[in-house]
Amino acid sequence: MSVLAPVRRDRIITELPQCFHKEAALHSRSSFHPQVTGACQEQRTGTVGFKISKIIVVGDLSVGKTCLINRFCKDTFDKNYKATIGVDFEMERFEVLGVPFSLQLWDTAGQERFKCIASTYYRGAQGEVPGLTAQGPWLADALKENDPSNVILFLVGSKKDLSPPAQYSLMERDAIKVAKEMQAEYWAVSSLTGENVREFFFRVASLTFESSVLAELEKSSARKIGDVVRIHSTDSDLYLTAQRRKSKCCL
Numbered sequence: 001m002s003v004l005a006p007v008r009r010d011r012i013i014t015e016l017p018q019c020f021h022k023e024a025a026l027h028s029r030s031s032f033h034p035q036v037t038g039a040c041q042e043q044r045t046g047t048v049g050f051k052i053s054k055i056i057v058v059g060d061l062s063v064g065k066t067c068l069i070n071r072f073c074k075d076t077f078d079k080n081y082k083a084t085i086g087v088d089f090e091m092e093r094f095e096v097l098g099v100p101f102s103l104q105l106w107d108t109a110g111q112e113r114f115k116c117i118a119s120t121y122y123r124g125a126q127g128e129v130p131g132l133t134a135q136g137p138w139l140a141d142a143l144k145e146n147d148p149s150n151v152i153l154f155l156v157g158s159k160k161d162l163s164p165p166a167q168y169s170l171m172e173r174d175a176i177k178v179a180k181e182m183q184a185e186y187w188a189v190s191s192l193t194g195e196n197v198r199e200f201f202f203r204v205a206s207l208t209f210e211s212s213v214l215a216e217l218e219k220s221s222a223r224k225i226g227d228v229v230r231i232h233s234t235d236s237d238l239y240l241t242a243q244r245r246k247s248k249c250c251l
Ligand SMILES: Nc1nc2c(ncn2[C@@H]2O[C@H](COP(=O)(O)OP(=O)(O)O)[C@@H](O)[C@H]2O)c(=O)[nH]1
Pocket: 059, 060, 061, 062, 063, 064, 065, 066, 067, 068, 078, 079, 080, 081, 082, 083, 084, 110, 158, 159, 160, 161, 162, 189, 190, 191, 192, 193
């Protein structure tokens, strides 16, 4: 029997949520990777359903990191600024294509004096969400603690409600350029009105899930090759292939 409460009905994902802008998207497929859909249907997702993926939100002071997390997790918005002390996290449980999937959303403080604490929490992150004005030092610090090939990046333009649409679309053009350079997916959100907040986190959960399942499939196929090698250990060609596959999936 599971000790966990059932996943909330509004955290169930049955289809791939679409990207915000095709020009700055991690991918613009309209549905989940066919291998992922197949693995979920056949319940071949291994340990993914038991894992917790770490998402860290980094950016300068006051860009709106805490409000973004609070809007999604608690559906609240606080106009009064309260500095985040150190780091804090919220757990969010989803169900993606019938598989339980949990995200730990880490909120970090922008202050210099918390930088050293923050770097320890960056470790093991799978998704990162830098605020628009802060792609610089915070992102570099967070990436230092992780293998960049295992990390999915999102660039968020916050406080969309503050600028008139014409002005916003000009800023957005530059933001999209920056996102493309960073190989990040771009989103524009408002935590005040809630615009795109849910869509954004659903996309984060879905793309993180998709990459976790693909990594799991890769790992299990490498294991299978390893098993064959053990049986036919005299076959040097096969052995080499298996070694190569193993190192690739360890990346
Ligand atoms: N108008 C508007 N203000 C926002 C929005 N998000 C955050 N703020 C305000 O910006 C300030 C800083 O927000 P906060 O989330 O605490 O920033 P953090 O330091 O990045 O965590 C607060 O006064 C918020 O009320 C938004 O979407 N729209």
